[in-house]
Amino acid sequence: MSNFNTILLKNQKVANTLASSSVFLRDDVPEHITDTDAIRMQTFPSDYDFMDANVQYVCGMSVPPVMMHRIAEQIHLQWFST
DSSP: OOOTTEEEEOTTSOOOOOOTTOEEEESSSSSBOOHHHHHHHTTOOTTOOOTTSOHHHHHHTSOOHHHHHHHHHHHIIIIIOO
16 A cells, blocks of 8 residues: 555665654565664664554654754753853
8 A cells, every 4th residue: 555655765765754644664675664663763762661652653743852952952052051
């Protein structure tokens, strides 16, 4: 099944933004991405507790933690450093 939200992940390329409603297919093996793939793509810690929520939904609705950390660093540097 394919639709406009289907994204094919290319070998060793940076993935598109993970959206909660997208379907991600791997091109190296004929299967969807795993929850572990989604967690790694969105830079969540491997031991993050998703509390029984759908992993792709939570990851797709979130700003990646590493990106948020860098944004917060820049806000601190630009607004609060002398």
